[in-house]
Amino acid sequence: MKAVVHTGYHTFPSLKEVDKPTPGPGEVLLKVAGAGACHSDVAIFHEFDEGLNPQMDPEFVLGHENSGWIEELGPGVEGFEIGSAHLVYGPVGCGRCRACTRGQDTYCENAAEMPYAGIGLGRDGGMAEYLVVPARNLVPLGDADPIDAAPLADAALTPYHAIKLALPKLNGGGKSVLVIGLGGLGMxxxxxxxxxxxxxxxxxxxxEEAMAEAEKLGAVTVPGxxxxxxxxxxxxxxxxADVVLDFVGVGATVKTAMQSVARQGRVSIVGIGNLSPYEWAFLTTPYEAELVNTYWGTVEELHEVVDMYKAGQIVPQVTRYSLDDALEAYQxxxxxxxxxxxVIVPHQ
Structure with missing residues (x-):
C-alpha cells in the first residue's frame, strides 16, 4: 500500500510502498478515511535533530490525526462492527499505569520504556491506505463525516483539554479569555x-484573514x-484576560501572554513552538498568575469532542488532499x- 514515511531528520518525507499491516491481539485494522497534517509532523522531519527523541526515530508512517472504517478485527477484539466509522485517539501508553487506566496515555508513567510516543509519532500512523490501532483507542463517529472529523484527534482535543482545565477561571460574569495564534488549534x-x-x-x-475568520466565530480581534x-x-x-491560551508557544508569545493576563489569571501554553526561552521575573508578572503547559488530552475528552462535532459546535476548516498529493500538502x-x-484522503 502507499504511505507517507518519515525517512530521516531534516529530510522531507517520502511517498512509498509499504506492507499492508495486520492487526494483532487487541487491535483493529482501519481503512483510513482521513489523516490530518499537523505542524508537529513538520517539527519531526524538519526541525528535530537525531537523538532528541529516539521514540520518533525513522522510519515510520506519519499521521497522528486519524479516522477510518473498521476493516478487520484482531484476535480477542469484540463489540465492533465491520465498516463502522471511528476517530483514533493518538496517544498510546503502557496501558497498565494509573494514568493509562484513567485514559490519559499522554502522561503514561512508563512512557520512557515505550518504543514510540504515539500513533504517527514513532508508531505507524494514518498517512496511508490502512492503519492498525489498539481497539481501546477507537471513538465511534456514528453517521458523522469521518473525513472532516480526522483533525479532531489533535486540533480539537488539545485545545479542549486546555480549556476544560481553565474553566474554573472563566466561571462568572465579566470574564475574558485571550487566544494567541489562529492556526488549526486556535480556530x-x-x-x-x-x-x-x-x-x-x-x-x-x-x-488578517485568520482574524477575520475568528470574528465570524464571535471573537474580538487584536492584530499582532x-x-x-x-x-x-x-x-x-x-x-x-482571566485566561490566556497560547497556541504558538515561542518565547515572544509567552511573554505577550504573561503581559496580558490578569492578576490570579491563568496562562496555558498549548503550542509547541521553537522552544525558545521565556524569562520570568517576579515584579514583571501579575501576582498569582498561573503559567502552565498542557499536552493533548484524554480518550474520555475525545468522546466529548466528538459529541460537540456531532452537535455542530465544532466545525473544522479542512482542505482535502489525495494520498498522491500528500507531500504537496506538507509543503x-x-x-x-x-x-x-x-486532511489526506487515501480512498477518494
Whole structure:
C-alpha cells in the first residue's frame, strides 16, 4: 500500500510502498478515511535533530490525526462492527499505569520504556491506505463525516483539554479569555470557548484573514505587532484576560501572554513552538498568575469532542488532499499556506 514515511531528520518525507499491516491481539485494522497534517509532523522531519527523541526515530508512517472504517478485527477484539466509522485517539501508553487506566496515555508513567510516543509519532500512523490501532483507542463517529472529523484527534482535543482545565477561571460574569495564534488549534479553540463559556473571547494573530475568520466565530480581534498588549488590556477594561491560551508557544508569545493576563489569571501554553526561552521575573508578572503547559488530552475528552462535532459546535476548516498529493500538502504546511487543517484522503 502507499504511505507517507518519515525517512530521516531534516529530510522531507517520502511517498512509498509499504506492507499492508495486520492487526494483532487487541487491535483493529482501519481503512483510513482521513489523516490530518499537523505542524508537529513538520517539527519531526524538519526541525528535530537525531537523538532528541529516539521514540520518533525513522522510519515510520506519519499521521497522528486519524479516522477510518473498521476493516478487520484482531484476535480477542469484540463489540465492533465491520465498516463502522471511528476517530483514533493518538496517544498510546503502557496501558497498565494509573494514568493509562484513567485514559490519559499522554502522561503514561512508563512512557520512557515505550518504543514510540504515539500513533504517527514513532508508531505507524494514518498517512496511508490502512492503519492498525489498539481497539481501546477507537471513538465511534456514528453517521458523522469521518473525513472532516480526522483533525479532531489533535486540533480539537488539545485545545479542549486546555480549556476544560481553565474553566474554573472563566466561571462568572465579566470574564475574558485571550487566544494567541489562529492556526488549526486556535480556530477550533475559539469555537470550543464559544460553546462552553460566556466569556468575552479576544483573539490575536499576525494574519488578517485568520482574524477575520475568528470574528465570524464571535471573537474580538487584536492584530499582532506594536501596541498589541495595550490593545488587549484595553479590550479587558484594563485588568487583563482571566485566561490566556497560547497556541504558538515561542518565547515572544509567552511573554505577550504573561503581559496580558490578569492578576490570579491563568496562562496555558498549548503550542509547541521553537522552544525558545521565556524569562520570568517576579515584579514583571501579575501576582498569582498561573503559567502552565498542557499536552493533548484524554480518550474520555475525545468522546466529548466528538459529541460537540456531532452537535455542530465544532466545525473544522479542512482542505482535502489525495494520498498522491500528500507531500504537496506538507509543503504547503511548511510554507505557511494552509488555513485550518490539510486532511489526506487515501480512498477518494
Amino acid at each position: 477550533i479553540g475559539v469555537q470550543i470557548l464559544k460553546a462552553l463559556t460566556g466569556a468575552t473571547i479576544i483573539a490575536t494573530d499576525m494574519k 505587532g506594536e501596541g498589541q498588549v495595550e490593545r488587549i488590556r484595553e479590550a479587558t477594561g484594563g485588568k487583563g 504547503a504546511l511548511v510554507d505557511g499556506k494552509i488555513a485550518g487543517r490539510a
